[in-house]
Amino acid sequence: MDDLVLLILCSPSGAGKTTLTRHLLDNLKDFTFSVSHTTRRPRAGEQDGREYHFVDRVRFQTLIAEGEFAEWAEVHGNLYGTSVREIERARAEGKRGIVFDVDYQGARQIKAKLRDAIGVFVLPPSMDELRRRLEGRGTEDAAAVERRFANAWHEIEHYGFFDYLVVNDDLDRAKAAVLGIALAERHRRWRLAPTAELLLKAR
Numbered sequence: 001m002d003d004l005v006l007l008i009l010c011s012p013s014g015a016g017k018t019t020l021t022r023h024l025l026d027n028l029k030d031f032t033f034s035v036s037h038t039t040r041r042p043r044a045g046e047q048d049g050r051e052y053h054f055v056d057r058v059r060f061q062t063l064i065a066e067g068e069f070a071e072w073a074e075v076h077g078n079l080y081g082t083s084v085r086e087i088e089r090a091r092a093e094g095k096r097g098i099v100f101d102v103d104y105q106g107a108r109q110i111k112a113k114l115r116d117a118i119g120v121f122v123l124p125p126s127m128d129e130l131r132r133r134l135e136g137r138g139t140e141d142a143a144a145v146e147r148r149f150a151n152a153w154h155e156i157e158h159y160g161f162f163d164y165l166v167v168n169d170d171l172d173r174a175k176a177a178v179l180g181i182a183l184a185e186r187h188r189r190w191r192l193a194p195t196a197e198l199l200l201k202a203r
């Protein structure tokens with residue numbers, strides 16, 4: 001049983017997982033974000049080491065060869081990977097939870113390695129709304145939006161692999177749902193059993 005809550009957040013691009021992850025991390029200070037490596041170019045406002053570690057393909061391949069990644073995958077034409085160091089960092093910092101923003105391939109690999117990991121899949125209320133959000137975000141050109149939208153079907157096909165589904169229609173409700181899931185997982189009996197045992201010792 002893992003003391004650390006291993007929370008995987010996954011969704012088709014544009015469904016809102018970044019927005020929901022930010023809200024979760026703003027509210028649960030003892031949770032941390034797993035900063036992935038990627039070969040995608042930084043978007044305006046993104047900072048190296050905060051949203052991602054931005055690297056080129058050669059560096060990424062080296063990191064794969066060095067066994068740096070707990071999982072990695074090609075998504076929308078770029079490489080993305082979760083460094084084992086991120087999980088070690090969370091533990092070293094005494095965090096209670098870590099959030100992985102990964103695609104379904106990453107979710108599958110993390111779950112295979114870390115059995116206690118919990119998967120949350122965020123659904124858009126409709127495909128029309130998904131397209132509106134992708135276009136409205138304004139971070140990708142038309143071709144990249146099209147590619148992300150086309151991949152959305154494939155992502156959604158894998159919903160059955162996850163423990164929880166959250167429909168991100170009303171944002172406040174979706175935020176509450178994700179926060180609720182994280183909190184419930186943090187309060188699993190085995191995670192707090194040491195506290196109960198400590199009390200019993202004082203009898």
Ligand SMILES: Nc1nc2c(ncn2[C@@H]2O[C@H](COP(=O)(O)OP(=O)(O)O)[C@@H](O)[C@H]2O)c(=O)[nH]1
Nearest residue numbers: 013014036072073075080081082101102103106
């Ligand atoms: N497998 C895997 N997927 C990742 C990782 N980091 C991000 N992703 C996924 O890559 C996809 C693209 O992410 P991003 O380029 O930030 O675009 P966005 O989803 O449109 O905001 C999303 O599905 C992310 O969840 C990772 O470390 N591993």
Ligand SMILES: Nc1ncnc2c1ncn2[C@@H]1O[C@H](COP(=O)(O)OP(=O)(O)O)[C@@H](O)[C@H]1O
Nearest residue numbers: 013014015016017018019133137168169170171
């Ligand atoms: N419930 C919602 N209602 C309307 N817009 C939303 C909602 N959730 C997210 N958005 C907007 O949709 C866009 C995509 O959200 P984002 O969090 O970047 O998605 P993802 O990380 O899944 O690609 C952003 O512009 C965000 O502000």
